[in-house]
Amino acid sequence: MKALIVNGSPRGKNSNSKIMSDFFEEGLIECGIETESIFLADIKLESCRGCFGCWKNPEGSCVINDEMRGLIEKSIESDYVIFTTPVYFYTMPAVLKNFIDRLLPLATPQIHINDKGEFYHKGRYQKYPKNILLTNCGFPGQGNFDGIKVAFTFLYPVAIICRNQGELLKIKQAPVKKIIDKYGELLKQAAIDLVKNGFISEELEARMNQSLVPDEIYTQDTNRNWG
Numbered sequence: 001m002k003a004l005i006v007n008g009s010p011r012g013k014n015s016n017s018k019i020m021s022d023f024f025e026e027g028l029i030e031c032g033i034e035t036e037s038i039f040l041a042d043i044k045l046e047s048c049r050g051c052f053g054c055w056k057n058p059e060g061s062c063v064i065n066d067e068m069r070g071l072i073e074k075s076i077e078s079d080y081v082i083f084t085t086p087v088y089f090y091t092m093p094a095v096l097k098n099f100i101d102r103l104l105p106l107a108t109p110q111i112h113i114n115d116k117g118e119f120y121h122k123g124r125y126q127k128y129p130k131n132i133l134l135t136n137c138g139f140p141g142q143g144n145f146d147g148i149k150v151a152f153t154f155l156y157p158v159a160i161i162c163r164n165q166g167e168l169l170k171i172k173q174a175p176v177k178k179i180i181d182k183y184g185e186l187l188k189q190a191a192i193d194l195v196k197n198g199f200i201s202e203e204l205e206a207r208m209n210q211s212l213v214p215d216e217i218y219t220q221d222t223n224r225n226w227g
Contacts (some may be wrong), residue, residue, distance in 0.1 A: 001195075003028050004078040004129070005037040008085035008096025012041035015168040020134045020148075020161075021084040023184035027191025028080070036074070040095040043067055048101040055109035061126050068102045080194075081129045083152070085135040086166065090147030100155070131157045132194065133186075136166030140215035159200055161190060163211045167222065168202070179212050 005025060009015035018037075025035050046064045052064035062068060073079055084098050090098075106128070109120035114120065133152050137144045145162040152160065163169070163183075168176055186208050190200050209216070 001032070001033045001079040002036070002077060003080040004074050004081060005082045005084060006099065007037060007039045007041070008083060008093055008099065010041050010093055010095060012039040015086070016136050016163075016166045017084040017086055017134065018133040019169045019180075020136060020163060020187060021082060023187035024082060024084075024134060024161075024191045026184075027071045027188035028195065030188070031195040032191055033080070033195065038074070040070065040099055045095075045102060047098055048104065052109070054105035055058075055063055055191075058138075062102065062105055062147060064102075068099075071099070071104060072103065073127060076125055077105075080132060082132045082134060082154075084134040085148075087135060087148055088145055089141075090144060092135075092148055095152075116118075130194075131155045133157050133160045134163075134189075135161070135171065136163040138167045140164055140211060140218050142209065147188070158198070159189070159190070159194055159206060161207075165215075165218050168212050168218070173206050176213075183208070183212060 003025075005021050007013075007015065007017055007021065009017040025037075028035055037207070044066065045068050046066055049064070051063060054060050057063075063206065083096070085092050088094075091097070104216070106124055108124050110122065111119055112122055131152075133148070135145060135148055141164055142162060144164070145160075149160055149162075169180055171177060171180065187203065190204060190208065193200050
């Protein structure tokens, strides 16, 4: 089995998002999953032109000849795609939004309606990967993730893992590092549970959603660092 980790942070390999996915990746590897990471900040992708050329083409290939064709192939060949990203203005950075826009060739153009009265496009392929979102935010609390959760609804993620107080992830000094390492073990376990059981237990999800430090202390220290 394969997993593709899509890093959507402009900071790329130096991002808090990579710290999250590194912990998660440990769990995937422990389950025997072959992993590959791509960093969108290092890949030059043109923006979607909205020309619908991919829908006019029977093969569904994009008219833009860049690396996105290969990335779509990697995605379809994977059993899991893990999107890891910070929250920018309540949704996602532009590099990740552009990548998702360029996934349009995965769908067919005809509009269908299901038994719930919802409209949708059928997929072009017989098999699709299971999508997972790992996201972090510099704010305390969980409210800042509302927008990105909605944005990912139409990728039908099997799990969304949100890390508030995300700027703590990069701290290497005690006692914060010990807290981060414990959180990392939870992320590793989440990956194992998803592979083995197909879901994350409510108990584990609740533990992952807990603030790393008291919100008041985090807010005071953050504001102090900005002068």
